[in-house]
Amino acid sequence: MAAAKTPPVTAEPAQTDVLAQIQKLSELQAAGVLTEAEFAQKKVELLARL
Structure with a gap:
């Protein structure tokens, strides 16, 4: 039996x-929910995942 190939x-x-x-x-920053610093910190964290 052949194993199924996964993409x-x-x-x-x-x-x-x-x-x-x-x-x-x-969008949250623009709405005033996040500060610029909070946005920048989270953006750095997210970009590090790439």
Whole structure:
């Protein structure tokens, strides 16, 4: 019995997720929910995942 082949894992979905999270954080900053410093700190954390 042949093993089922799995498609190669790419970083693209993770990258899209990170970018979507940064976009949401940007919206929260614009709405006054996050400070500029809070936004910058979280953005650095998210970009480090790429």
